[in-house]
Amino acid sequence: MKHLRTLYDLGGTGILSILDMADSLKKKHGANEEHLLLKGKILGMIFDKPSTRTRVSFEAGICQLGGHAIYLPSSQTQISRKEPVKDTARVLSRYIDLIMIRTFAQDIVDEMALHSTIPVINGLTDLFHPCQVLADLMTIREHFGALHNLGIAWVGDGNNMANSWINAAAILGLEFNIACPEGFMPDPKVIETAGASAMENIRIMNDPYEAVKGVSAINTDVWVSMGDNIRGNNIRGNNIREDNIREDNAEEKKKSAFRPYQVNQALLNKAGNNVIVLHCLPAHRGEEITDNVIEGQCSMVFEQAENRLHVQKAIILKLLDRA
Ligand code: CP
Ligand code: NVA
DSSP: OOOBSSGGGTHHHHHHHHHHHHHHHHHHHHTTOOOOTTTTOEEEEEESSOOSHHHHHHHHHHHHTTOEEEEEEGGGSGGGGTOOHHHHHHHHHTTOSEEEEEOSOHHHHHHHHHHOSSOEEEOOOSSOOHHHHHHHHHHHHHHHSOSSSSEEEEESOOSHHHHHHHHHHHHHTOEEEEEOOTTOOOOHHHHHHHOTTGGGTEEEESOHHHHHTTOSEEEEOOSSOTTTTOOSBOTTSOBOOGGGOOOTTHHHHHHHHHGGGOBOHHHHTTSOTTOEEEEOSOOOBTTTBOHHHHHSTTBOHHHHHHHHHHHHHHHHHHHTTOO
């Protein structure tokens, strides 16, 4: 069974074929050309955390393919009353064709995939956000015509987005710089998995100005992610990983450590002439990115958000062996 737990499930060929399919679906959508490739197929969407883009792009996407989505906020299902993930996986597998899940621990996605006889898609965990990084890659490739021979920088928190970006850079051999404050580096296991040879092109540092020097794309994200400040238990009653449990006043402390990492005009001035700026959204203007930058000419954030739709459709088609 094919799943999308992390980008490693797709590999380089899988990622590129999803990007090609997404480009072609975008053209069809733009031309108002019907593409009912998945008539009658049903996607279940489990959400332990809020969402605008992921929920709506998956739901709109499967509808545009002729299928249907069922929104399953876990608080409204027996998951909230501790029905085991493995039972939920086995039951849903008998009703529907795919599961998308947004949750806290990556282990929950892995367990869902293990017990499911239908494809499971990671719609964001504390550790990874593969669907978003596919849309980021699509946006960069669409703009520059290629993913290689350009520098890409990540500035800010070493969070789920940064981890998935490391996965992508390692798989595709991209030139990737990451600047994070000390204490907020990407997950060490993610770096270990990337391997020494991939890490020759992936440079991890503290200095944001050094990271963006001459690059073509700068990517950032919020300084405090969903679930970062939860102490003890999440809504499933599962323990959150120790390193995700922040101290009291963590949010304020974190924000002061991140102030030098704001994506603003001064930072853009160090980048290449034709630099573009990406942000997965939602953004906190005045924190990780200024209003001027997000509204400015370099900003591709709404193209990037649009591309979520085309990429989700391509992911679904890929996992159902239709692409
Ligand atoms: N970028 C992203 O995943 O947005 P949502 O949280 O709105 O789904
Ligand atoms: N890092 C953010 C991404 C939101 C789409 C979070 O996990 O909250």
